[in-house]
Structure formats: structure tokens, C-alpha cells
Amino acid sequence: MPDNLNVIALISGGKDSFFSILHCLRHNHRVVALANLHAGTDAAVQAIHPETAPREVHPAPEDSDLNSFMYQTVGHGVIPLYAAATGLPLYRRAITGGAAQSARDYDGAVAASGGAEEEAESMTELLRAVMERHPEANAVCAGAILSTYQRTRVESVAVRLELVPLAYLWKYPSLPAPGGDDAQLLRDMYAAGLDARIIKVASAGLDESMLWERISSEAGIARARKGLRFYGGGEGAVLGEGGEFETVVVDGPPSLFRGRVAVEEGARMVVREGGGCSWLSFSEARVEEKGGEGGGEAQVRVPDMLDSKFAAILEALRGGPSVTEVDPAVNHPLPRLADLRLSAQADGNSPSTGGGDTHWGCFADPLALGASIEEEARSVMDKVAGHVQPSSPRCITNTIVLLRRMSDFPAVNKIYGALFQFPNPPSRVTISCGGLLPEGRNIAVYITYRPDLAAGDRNGLHVQSRSYWAPANIGPYSQAIDVPIQSRFTSESSSAGGPRWVAIAGQIPLIPATMELPPPSEEASLTLSVVLSLQHLWRIGVEKQVQVWSSAVAYFPCAPDAERMAHRARLAGIAWKEAHAEPGEEDEDDGLQSGPDLWDRTYNPNYMTLGDGPAGPAPLPDWEVFEDSEGLSQREPPLFAVEAEELPRGAAVEWHAHGGLSGVEPRAVRTGTCSGVSAIKSRSVHWRSCVTAVTCGQQTLLHNVVTIEQEMSGEPEVAMEGIESLESVFRAIWKGTMATAGVEVDVLDAMQPPRPYLIYGTVSDGHGGERACGEAPSGVPFIPCRSIWDVDGRRVVAVALFRDTF
Structure with missing residues (x-):
């Protein structure tokens, strides 16, 4: 209650x-x-x-x-x-x-x-x-x-x-x-x-x-x-x-x-x-x-919980087309990248970087293991604080917290929050991986940070009040943090133009006004949870003027069987697709856009005159930013579903958008997909690669989602003994993707492919190896999963995310 x-x-x-x-x-x-x-x-x-x-x-x-x-x-x-x-x-x-x-x-x-x-x-x-x-x-x-x-x-x-x-x-x-x-x-x-x-x-x-x-x-x-x-x-x-x-x-x-x-x-x-x-x-x-005049209780209207767009998505999930139907994946031609100057920045031997950001993670010091969860958390956060020196924790834009037990969250959160005692702390995603974490390890923290941020480059959204809009973030994390895609694109002023990368916190289906989860009722509750938490993501995205998502994952708690998990993945896939309906398929912008307040008109140069009124935020998705408008409804950003152990508050789902893009010019975004089979130590690895290329002035941001798909006779896990380095496999696939996109072979041969900035892999209990989980200084942040699924309800082995600017 x-x-x-x-x-x-x-x-x-x-x-x-x-x-x-x-x-x-x-x-x-x-x-x-x-x-x-x-x-x-x-x-x-x-x-x-x-x-x-x-x-x-x-x-x-x-x-x-x-x-x-x-x-x-x-x-x-x-x-x-x-x-x-x-x-x-x-x-x-x-x-x-x-x-x-x-x-x-x-x-x-x-x-x-x-x-x-x-x-x-x-x-x-x-x-x-x-x-x-x-x-x-x-x-x-x-x-x-x-x-x-x-x-x-x-x-x-x-x-x-x-x-x-x-x-x-x-x-x-x-x-x-x-x-x-x-x-x-x-x-x-x-x-x-x-x-x-x-x-x-x-x-x-x-x-x-x-x-x-x-x-x-x-x-x-x-x-x-x-x-x-x-x-x-x-x-x-x-x-x-x-x-x-x-x-x-x-x-x-x-x-x-x-x-x-x-x-x-x-x-x-x-x-x-x-x-x-x-x-x-x-x-x-x-x-x-007033005497006895008037009635009793005031007639106070409570706004509907769902916008018309998401109410329609809910109805589609509840009574629309069967969610058991599976459509074959369709490839769209990759953007042509023949003129991309790949050698300008790519450095495959550096710590995991992406588009100006650095990605790093750690476990506790061995001396802190076996003690209390507080001591282990304190060791992790001390490492984080030390790693970003000589910068301050303000340079951190996003964190991912992996726990063995979600019941440890209150104790961990208190220690975690002590590092972020300033306005607009990093956005955060938290999940429990249970026994998938290495034995004896109870917490891992991954950070994304930008040590070269200039004053005013980092903006945030941190709403801590209960409202009807979206869940309050009472605690040490913001709903969203946005930074320039590259610091070189900005001046010292925060009002400088150029594309920005928006990191948004994981969204669970809390009812904003009460901060309670929907009442449990099996399928109806799951469907509402999927839609409500997706609406939270959308509202925050619109507020931050996100025009397009890079990719996303829907986390679900441990499922009783594979069939149930496949069903959850398909539900998330349909909701994601419906949210990306083409223009004309839905009513125009469902809600009125926010206007300027008195502070804006005094200090924000965008609002210092009213004129015809300020332009509202771009729609989400903003199809005007795509170079090719053909088949937009078939080209929503990549989404996959992950089976974790537990989610915060016992939620049924948590949406995690890996990034949002704002400030993008019209026709600056190109997307495409390709797939193939690579021979790795006598094994055939089926893969699929989704590329988003964003023109940023004289440079190009590349975001690449690579999926290793499961063969019918193959193992559904990351077998490190069969694939000695999962990271090297993904980097080889990245190289093949670039070749398919038209990059010259001699250019590719002369460079080291970039490291993924995040890897999801299916592992068994206790096999989320320390190196894979980011313990090594140059390790890639790794999220161990019970299972991973595509939007059609098919299992995949692993997913890697690449992001870099060339």
C-alpha cells in the first residue's frame, strides 16, 4: 500500500x-x-x-x-x-x-x-x-x-x-x-x-x-x-x-x-x-x-498514467497481434564508410574508450573480500575515486552496478552515494547477477567518464520529487547526464552547439505519484510494467531532447523456463517497435512540450526573447535526422533482452538505453545491418552487426552493436576455452563489418580495431571471469547473463557494443 x-x-x-x-x-x-x-x-x-x-x-x-x-x-x-x-x-x-x-x-x-x-x-x-x-x-x-x-x-x-x-x-x-x-x-x-x-x-x-x-x-x-x-x-x-x-x-x-x-x-x-x-x-x-455551502471532497483530476501513445502500445500487447509470431531478421545496407579516416583516433591497445569516453570497472581489493558487504563496497568505491584522479568524480557520467544479491543494495547505495555529493550525480543502472559473478565477489562497478570535460559541458536531469511525470530519483543518481560527443565540438560555453550523448538511468515500472510497483497479477502486470517503464525512458529522453537511441536492453529477472523468457523478450521487442512507429502511424506529439521558466529567460540565451516562442524539443524518434527515410519502421535501434537474477525493488523489467543522441542535424544519421559466419577454431560463429553512423561536423560517430547468435547445435554460453578471447572475436567481427561498409582493406590492416565499451555474455554460475568483468586495467566491462535474447525470442550467445569517433 x-x-x-x-x-x-x-x-x-x-x-x-x-x-x-x-x-x-x-x-x-x-x-x-x-x-x-x-x-x-x-x-x-x-x-x-x-x-x-x-x-x-x-x-x-x-x-x-x-x-x-x-x-x-x-x-x-x-x-x-x-x-x-x-x-x-x-x-x-x-x-x-x-x-x-x-x-x-x-x-x-x-x-x-x-x-x-x-x-x-x-x-x-x-x-x-x-x-x-x-x-x-x-x-x-x-x-x-x-x-x-x-x-x-x-x-x-x-x-x-x-x-x-x-x-x-x-x-x-x-x-x-x-x-x-x-x-x-x-x-x-x-x-x-x-x-x-x-x-x-x-x-x-x-x-x-x-x-x-x-x-x-x-x-x-x-x-x-x-x-x-x-x-x-x-x-x-x-x-x-x-x-x-x-x-x-x-x-x-x-x-x-x-x-x-x-x-x-x-x-x-x-x-x-x-x-x-x-x-x-x-x-x-x-x-x-463559508458556512455549510459547497460539497465535500475536492474534484482533483489525476492525470492518466499512460500517454495515448503508450496506452495504445499497452493495448497492442494485450490484445493485438500474437506475440508468438517471429519475423525473420532483415538486413539493410550498411552506410558507406569508404572515406572514413579510421586511423585518426582508433587505438585498440588503449583502455576501453568510445567517442571520447573512457569505460572502466573493478571489483573490491582481495583484502576486502570475505568481510562485510560494506567493506567490499567501500573498497570498490575507493578504487573508483582513485581511478578518475586527478579529475574529480564529476567527470563520471554513468555507472553500472552489478550485485550478487539485491538485498545488499541499501548498504551498497549508502557507500556509493558518499562519492557523489554534488548536483547531477552520474546516471546509473543496477542489476543483480546472482551466482554469475565470480566466486567470492559480491559487487562490481563500471564507470563511464570523461576527464577532459570543460566547465559547462556536463548537463544533468535529477528530479527527486514525487510527481505524475516519471519516478523520482531519491538518491545518488540522476535520470540523465548529457555531454558533447567530443569535447572539441564545444566551446567553453554550455550553450555551444553540436551533437550530445545522453546517458540515462535504468528505468523500472514505478508509478511516479506513489513510487510503488504495479500490483502483481501475472501477465497483466508484466505487460503494464514493460510499457510503463518504457514510457519513463521516453519521457526522460524527450526532456533531454534525445532524437534517436543508439541501442537498448531490457533486463528481466530470472525466469522459470526458457519459454517464459522468450515471451518476455518478444513483449519488449513489440513495445520497442511500436514506440518507433513511423510518422503518420500515430498522432502527433502526445503531450505538450515544456516551456521556458523565469531562470531560462534570464540566463539561457536560447530563451532570452519570446518572439514566436521557443521551439519545443525534437520528437522521439526524430526521423528528420535520418539520411534515408525508406523503411523507417523496419529500422528501430537494436534491442535485446537479458535474463538477470534480480532487479531493483523486485521489478519485472528494467529498460537500459545505452545512449541517446541530441543536437543532431537533419540527415546526419545513417544506419544499416549485415550478418555473416566466421570460423573461429573450427567453430562457425554466426553474427549480426548493426551500425549507426552520425555525422558530427568533420567527423563521424560510429556506434556498432555486434551479436553472436547461437547455432542450433551450439552451446548457449560463452565458452572461454572454445573462444579464447571473446573480445578478440568481437573485434574481428567489427573489422569485417567495416570492410563490408567499404573501408579499404589496407586501412583496416594498418590499425587495431577499437575495444568494445560493453559486452554481455551468457555464462554459468561462477564463470563470470574476473578479466572479462573488467578487473584488469584494460579489461572491457562485462555483464554476465543467464540468457540473452533477440526481439524475436531467439537466444544469442553474446552482444558487444562499440562506439568511437573518427
Whole structure:
């Protein structure tokens, strides 16, 4: 059952913070207190109890506004009335300090270490005071919708205070809505009985005649949309997300408001700041009893769990074509690579590298074996920290954690997280391999890192709040990290153009609002789990503007038999194929794209003017980036399924996209496949190679997925005695693939093929050899698998991933 939390509600007086409270109540959480930060100089926390709360206020005239990126302060004179209006205790504190950290993502450790006082830390002191008076409090809610600047600061404070952050409105405009309207949030507020009035306008499209307009109404929506559209308001503008307007809530449903806030017309005075900015200053306000009017519970709409695209995929899996049908694999011509300057960078004798990244992994030091899992994990993480020196752990973009027992995860996670005490830690994939790890080894960690990253090259997405959008990452890993494909393609500015590589965390089918798995019910649960976790991957990809995936794997827990595992692989394959439907096969973009927030417009050069509004993210997949559009629906990126031992939280599936590409120019991507048979020590090795070539300025990124397929009479395992070096086999196949793509033989003979950056192999218990698992300094990260399957439900022996730039 979902946990029922005791919530401290951060309020500004505006519509979003109060609507967030209604969603907390909708999920059966209990709001224990309201908390508010306001303009002023007194840092003492003021407690206002409902029984003694004022029912009338006479605020001092306001002639200026704090204009904070973080807090709404206009109209703060009426805030004391909310204790009487809601029957909840209210705690207030003045905002002290300034925005010393103007970066979008907030580093709480820097703020706590001293130096310039941060305005965000006023929230820390306020919440700490509330917790002293309400020790049962274990969560905090806020009304962030599109503002990463605001959300990351609330999350930083909440996590440090061990409070669960709740942001049910996060990405609300992009979630499934009845009419697909960017104003759906306002309509939902109206349906719930929330009365929100505009008290400040700061857009050329909205003049002072909009002041005191009820924005949570059809009339208010129409007026705001007309003005903002005329002046080119972007997505989210009709919600005020770019600072176009601010609101104050004067009434709400009886479940929250026992009284309404009344401000007579004569007590509302317009303050004109200039530049199209004006607001209302109140000289008097009071609470009026509502009596017995109105109904009971608020009608709070919860967005559908699945977008229409993924709801259709779910239906296709449940009642569409039989998943037992197997279509033969089809080869598409490889991209012609005759002019590729392979000798420029390829170095087959260096540590495993790929496209500027370095891949490395390790086990614990032998002296740490046989002790506790904590000691073993500490040894591994000490090795990781030492390996990336003289760089810092910030150069790590992605990790893969292999455990013998998933029950060890909490202990390992605590030690793992100690290395990544900074904003946007690496994305992470975690699986349990059980007895497939070498005997005596309980943990292996693989890292992808880029020691040459310039300042601003590394961007991240780390949402730690519960929402309806995607699962929260409460802990030391981000949903995604993106870096330039090659540092040479960027300048010192993070806004520099060029293709980027996006590393996304493994996605399991948690229901975002509750962080619970779907209820177990055999086949129905498996199907929903496959689709829901794939949607999580897609939403994160869209947010990071991924245009195409390089490849992906769907991990499944240990299956009772091969038939069941083959069925799982086919389910994943159908879902993957449906998600890559050609244009015209589905409705256009299912959800509305996110718009710029106030931070974007001030610091992000892409959004410093509205004009016709910023362009939304590219669709995923973005077929415009492909050079050849023929047969796109037959050319989705490679996918395979892996049978592991266990997955986090006992999940039924975990999706792992090996990489996403963003910032790709039109017609810059070429793909193709080939297959063949190679003789290796009297054995015939059947293989298949899938190549993606991406033009990056004067260079080309090559991503190659090589599969060794199982012969009908062959062994389904990696037999190291039969194939002395699995890595050398894959490198030979890579060389053959390049020859098929037109690369001159003398060029290939003069070079060492690159190492794979990741290998999956089917092994028996205890035979995941240490060298294969990356213990050697030059070893290739290796994931031992109980079985590996293609999307048609056929077993394969091993899969290798290559990535390099030439």
C-alpha cells in the first residue's frame, strides 16, 4: 500500500502551491502545517495557530517587489489569513540572503559550507523550525511546474532534512489531458474549486486590467491566452511559468478552505513599477466564513498514467497481434564508410574508450573480500575515486552496478552515494547477477567518464520529487547526464552547439505519484510494467531532447523456463517497435512540450526573447535526422533482452538505453545491418552487426552493436576455452563489418580495431571471469547473463557494443 505522509506545505499564496496541497490530499497524505517565506528582515520564525490567527489584516503599503527567481513575495500581506482560512498552523520567516548560486541546479553543500548567504537556505531554517514543532512531519510539497531552478532548491533542502519532496504539478502541461490544452492545469483548478486571482502582471501581453481576474476560470484563461499569444508567449506562459503573472488564492474546496479571503475593491491599489509590470497592494483583507455551502471532497483530476501513445502500445500487447509470431531478421545496407579516416583516433591497445569516453570497472581489493558487504563496497568505491584522479568524480557520467544479491543494495547505495555529493550525480543502472559473478565477489562497478570535460559541458536531469511525470530519483543518481560527443565540438560555453550523448538511468515500472510497483497479477502486470517503464525512458529522453537511441536492453529477472523468457523478450521487442512507429502511424506529439521558466529567460540565451516562442524539443524518434527515410519502421535501434537474477525493488523489467543522441542535424544519421559466419577454431560463429553512423561536423560517430547468435547445435554460453578471447572475436567481427561498409582493406590492416565499451555474455554460475568483468586495467566491462535474447525470442550467445569517433 502507498505510504501516507505527513506534509509541510510550502505556500507563496499563489495557485500552484495550493493546488499542490489538493493533490497531496487526493493521495491521502495529511497536511500538518503551512510554511511561507516572505520579504523582510526579521529571520525569526513566526507561528500562527488557527485558534488565535487573525481574521483581518491591514498590510503596510507595498512599493517594491523582491522579484526573486525562487519566491513569490507580492501580496504577502494576506498570508497570515491562511491559518484561519484553512484551519492549519502557519509558520513564516523572512527571506535573507540572495541568489549567490545563479546556476539552474543547486549545490546545497556549497551553501552549507559558508560564504555568501543563499536565499534558498532561508527555507532550511523555516522547515527545521516547523519540524521541531511537528516531529511527525516527513514530507514537503511545493508547486513547481516547469522551473528546475525552484524544484532543485526545494529538493536540496528537503533531502538534507530527510523530508520526502512532493511536486505533483511537475511537468503537468506535458501530461495526458482531456483536451491536450496547455491551460488544462487552470481548468483542473477551476474544477477543484480553487479561486486564484491575478495580482501581478509582468508581460507586454497582459496589462493592469488583468489584475484581480480569476485566472482559474474560462474567462480568465481566454483573456490571458489572447494577450500572451499576441506577443508570442511560449508554452507555459498561460500558466505564468515565465513570470508573466502571479496570483493569490482567495478560496478553495471545503476539504482545504473553511473560509474565504475577501479583499474589497477599495482596498486594492495598483502599483506601477514600469516596463509593463504592475501589481496590487492590499490595505485591508479579511476571512469570511463559508458556512455549510459547497460539497465535500475536492474534484482533483489525476492525470492518466499512460500517454495515448503508450496506452495504445499497452493495448497492442494485450490484445493485438500474437506475440508468438517471429519475423525473420532483415538486413539493410550498411552506410558507406569508404572515406572514413579510421586511423585518426582508433587505438585498440588503449583502455576501453568510445567517442571520447573512457569505460572502466573493478571489483573490491582481495583484502576486502570475505568481510562485510560494506567493506567490499567501500573498497570498490575507493578504487573508483582513485581511478578518475586527478579529475574529480564529476567527470563520471554513468555507472553500472552489478550485485550478487539485491538485498545488499541499501548498504551498497549508502557507500556509493558518499562519492557523489554534488548536483547531477552520474546516471546509473543496477542489476543483480546472482551466482554469475565470480566466486567470492559480491559487487562490481563500471564507470563511464570523461576527464577532459570543460566547465559547462556536463548537463544533468535529477528530479527527486514525487510527481505524475516519471519516478523520482531519491538518491545518488540522476535520470540523465548529457555531454558533447567530443569535447572539441564545444566551446567553453554550455550553450555551444553540436551533437550530445545522453546517458540515462535504468528505468523500472514505478508509478511516479506513489513510487510503488504495479500490483502483481501475472501477465497483466508484466505487460503494464514493460510499457510503463518504457514510457519513463521516453519521457526522460524527450526532456533531454534525445532524437534517436543508439541501442537498448531490457533486463528481466530470472525466469522459470526458457519459454517464459522468450515471451518476455518478444513483449519488449513489440513495445520497442511500436514506440518507433513511423510518422503518420500515430498522432502527433502526445503531450505538450515544456516551456521556458523565469531562470531560462534570464540566463539561457536560447530563451532570452519570446518572439514566436521557443521551439519545443525534437520528437522521439526524430526521423528528420535520418539520411534515408525508406523503411523507417523496419529500422528501430537494436534491442535485446537479458535474463538477470534480480532487479531493483523486485521489478519485472528494467529498460537500459545505452545512449541517446541530441543536437543532431537533419540527415546526419545513417544506419544499416549485415550478418555473416566466421570460423573461429573450427567453430562457425554466426553474427549480426548493426551500425549507426552520425555525422558530427568533420567527423563521424560510429556506434556498432555486434551479436553472436547461437547455432542450433551450439552451446548457449560463452565458452572461454572454445573462444579464447571473446573480445578478440568481437573485434574481428567489427573489422569485417567495416570492410563490408567499404573501408579499404589496407586501412583496416594498418590499425587495431577499437575495444568494445560493453559486452554481455551468457555464462554459468561462477564463470563470470574476473578479466572479462573488467578487473584488469584494460579489461572491457562485462555483464554476465543467464540468457540473452533477440526481439524475436531467439537466444544469442553474446552482444558487444562499440562506439568511437573518427
